[in-house]
Amino acid sequence: GENVEQHPSTLSVQEGDSAVIKCTYSDSASNYFPWYKQELGKRPQLIIDIRSNVGEKKDQRIAVTLNKTAKHFSLHITETQPEDSAVYFCAPITGGGNKLTFGTGTQLKVEL
Amino acid sequence: DTEVTQTPKHLVMGMTNKKSLKCEQHMGHRAMYWYKQKAKKPPELMFVYSYEKLSINESVPSRFSPECPNSSLLNLHLHALQPEDSALYLCASSQAEIGGHRAYEQYFGPGTRLTVT
Numbered sequence: 001g002e003n004v005e006q007h008p009s010t011l012s013v014q015e016g017d018s019a020v021i022k023c024t025y026s027d028s029a030s031n032y033f034p035w036y037k038q039e040l041g042k043r044p045q046l047i048i049d050i051r052s053n054v055g056e057k058k059d060q061r062i063a064v065t066l067n068k069t070a071k072h073f074s075l076h077i078t079e080t081q082p083e084d085s086a087v088y089f090c091a092p093i094t095g096g097g098n099k100l101t102f103g104t105g106t107q108l109k110v111e112l
Numbered sequence: 113d114t115e116v117t118q119t120p121k122h123l124v125m126g127m128t129n130k131k132s133l134k135c136e137q138h139m140g141h142r143a144m145y146w147y148k149q150k151a152k153k154p155p156e157l158m159f160v161y162s163y164e165k166l167s168i169n170e171s172v173p174s175r176f177s178p179e180c181p182n183s184s185l186l187n188l189h190l191h192a193l194q195p196e197d198s199a200l201y202l203c204a205s206s207q208a209e210i211g212g213h214r215a216y217e218q219y220f221g222p223g224t225r226l227t228v229t
Binding site (some may be wrong): 030031045046049089091093098099100104 | 143157167180189208216220223
């Protein structure tokens with residue numbers, strides 16, 4: 001099956017620092033690359049996504065960069081805040097159509 | 113309305129019971145999904161319905177039976193489950209294209225926490 005790896009598995013930063021999470025995938029046909037945030041006991045929520053014809057996308061403190069040649073994309077969070085603490089999942093489209101394959105997740109902890 | 117709703121929130125069932133999970137959306141989405149999420153693990157896709165037809169079954173055991181009675185509703189019928197089936201069951205929906213390969217944002221419901229005793 002499709003292989004999606006996410007690193008690091010845990011990340012602890014001080015408030016105000018930046019956080020970067022990387023996702024690598026194996027399906028060269030993937031063309032949609034979302035990041036989801038899941039707070040404890042809550043549903044996954046899309047925070048940013050990018051399509052294969054774009055290299056970078058920003059939304060306030062959040063950005064995603066895509067390297068399609070190397071088959072990886074990264075989530076960048078700047079000026080982190082305690083409410084950014086959550087599990088973050090990459091979920092590239094694999095196998096075409098609308099099938100998301102979730103990465104293993106990164107537990108981000110923002111400390112005061 | 114940008115919300116996906118799921119009922120019940122919690123469900124405890126025995127291995128011989130039959131129960132159903134329900135999911136509803138009124139965003140006009142024509143793709144609906146069932147995911148299973150174990151504790152501290154990512155969601156795993158189980159089924160995808162596109163235009164009310166089953167388009168993906170990720171080799172899910174037959175004790176899980178999905179149903180899409182109309183474009184707004186998605187059910188998951190459960191029968192003879194095992195304790196290892198205990199998990200959070202998430203429903204999601206998205207736009208869809210007939211025969212297309214464009215992916216769209218998936219909106220998740222709050223999930224049903226299922227415990228099989």
